[in-house]
Amino acid sequence: MSVISEENVRGGGVFKDIDADDEDGQPTEIESLCMNCYKNGTTRLLLTRIPFFKEVIVSSFSCGHCSWSNTEIQSAGRIQDQGICYTLKVKSKQDLNREVVKADSATTRIPELDFEIPPFTQKGSLSTIEGLLDRAVAGLEQEQPVRRAAQPEVAEKIDEFIKKLMKLKDVESEFTLVIEDPSGNSFVENPLAPQKDEALTVSQFKRSIQQEKQLGIRDDDDDDEKDEEPAGNNLEAMRNEVLVFKTNCPECNAPTSTNMKLVQIPHFKEVVIMATNCDSCGHRTNEVKSGGATEELGTKITLHITDPSDMTRDLLKSETCSVLIPELEFELGMAALGGKFTTLEGLLQDIKDLIVSKNPFICGDSHNKEQVNKLKEFGKKIDNIMAGQMAVHFILDDPVGNSYLQNVYAPDPDPEMTVEKYTRTFEQNEDLGLNDMKTEGYQEENLTTSTSLKD
The missing domain is CATH 2.20.25.420 (ZPR1, zinc finger domain)
Incomplete structure (x- = not known):
């Protein structure tokens, strides 16, 4: 042993x-x-x-x-800051082979059948979509002999429903699979990586009080909304100070420290930089968050990369920013890589590592050789861009407007870079949680309420 x-x-x-x-x-x-x-x-x-x-x-x-x-x-890792929801349109039998990591806290739904597997009713699994369907069928069949003896009508209805589930494996018609995990630790494979998968939608959401209680991160008798106090009153004291707080390493889970510092970026705004360096395993990570409010307009920054010197430009990518390279038909969603303060070369290298070096679905006995070759070819193209051998357009699309790319000609305009401001769509505001956020009219409402109480 x-x-x-x-x-x-x-x-x-x-x-x-x-x-x-x-x-x-x-x-x-x-x-x-x-x-x-x-x-x-x-x-x-x-x-x-x-x-x-x-x-x-x-x-x-x-x-x-x-x-x-x-x-x-x-x-065995930490619960993520936000929950995650995967919505997949299953259109062919090939989609049934997608790898799925389903945590025990995840809810699985098939809207077309009005079918739902509640959280914590199944153990966590590493499987495929076909495996999830087989597991659901096995769970329904488990008590069928007892039901046929005690409740034959119920057993008959369940048999009919099992046939509908089994029929989904033939994919005679398109159906939708939704995996919603408040812990943020579930995953659905994108077989088209590094390209965007039009059939797969990934969104993040804020956990409800009930979900936090189920995950054990809130007391059962705590029903109050706990909003974080704004740091605006302490900004002056924090500007010249590096704050240190205890945490655990995201790689080895050993106790370590995270340093946090407010930094003013020239010609942009103030941001918060957090860095962690683990003495046990040597893992190093950094994250950047905006130090200000959400901008009224989104920002789209387009840089035409024409020279190797462009790789030295400073770059701030917020956690809500998407990265696009049209010439490679590549799009990196807002949830990937998190917030980063680095150079253009550093971000491209992180993208290459994420797609090629650290991709778990290109190794092992179940990998697809065609997909591996495609990803390696994509990595070579990234290398060519960093070496200045390939001219492409690099786009930062941030609906919150908290991303930045250095203008080396500042304060004059950059002939190779354009910055566009745009109005967010309803869907973007919904993903950011802004549609339900009300910050105006509270003073008038409180005055009316107080007057009513006095009367």
Whole structure:
């Protein structure tokens, strides 16, 4: 039986990368009770890291007495700042092969059948869309023998519904699959990467009070909305000070510190830069957030890259900003890479690493060679852009207006760069949570309420 030593825990060596040649990455075996025959079986635990899914715990149980087995995957990383929702239009049988990471806190819906799998009713799984359908069918069939004896009418209706679910695997007509996860730790594969997938829509949302209670990050008796206090009153004290607060490393989960500093970007605005450097595993990360309010108009910055010197331009990409390169038919959504304060070359390198180097779906025995070759070709094109061998248009589209690209001719206009202001659409305001945000008329409403109470 493998043992997790105290030294590994302190050094951040518990979560290992998946490597067939790593002899130390053996699963931990635990003798546990079989819930089928109530005799002792064996549970194997593997603590590992999966790209796009942080740290995970993969568990597998098998019983040598009754041959019953069970597998489960659990997220061992932190709960994300926002929930995430994937909406996929399944149009062909090829879509059924998409990889899906479904956390136990996720809700699965098929609107066409009015079918829903509530959160915490299934264990987390790493599967495909076809696997999700098979798992749903297996769950419905589990108690059917008992229902046929006690409630034959109900059992008959469930049999009819199971046939409808099984028919979805033939994809005779298009249907919609929705995976909504308030923890933000679920994932649906985009097989067209690095291009945008028109059939897949990804959106983030703010968790409700009930969802926070289900995730265990809010007390059951706490029903008050807790709004963060504005930092405007403390800005003067923070401008010349680096704030340090305790946190955990996102890679090895070891205790570390995050530094935060307010920085004024010339010809732009004030931003908050947060940086984390882990002494245990050496992981380094930085994140940038706007220090001001949401702009009234969105911003679209277009740069025509014509010279290698363009790679040294300073760049601020907020967490709401999308990146487009029309010549490569490439679009990076607002949720990817987060906020960054770097150079144009640094952002291009991060894009290449995300799409090519750190993509978990281009390795292993199930990878598609055609897709791997396409992604490697995309990486070469990124290299050509950074080397100045390929002239392209680089676009930062930020509906909040908090992104920035350095004008090397400032304060004069840049002949290779255009900055456009535009009005956000209703859908963009909905994604940003601005449609339900009311910041005007509170003083008048409070005065009217007070007068009514006095009367």
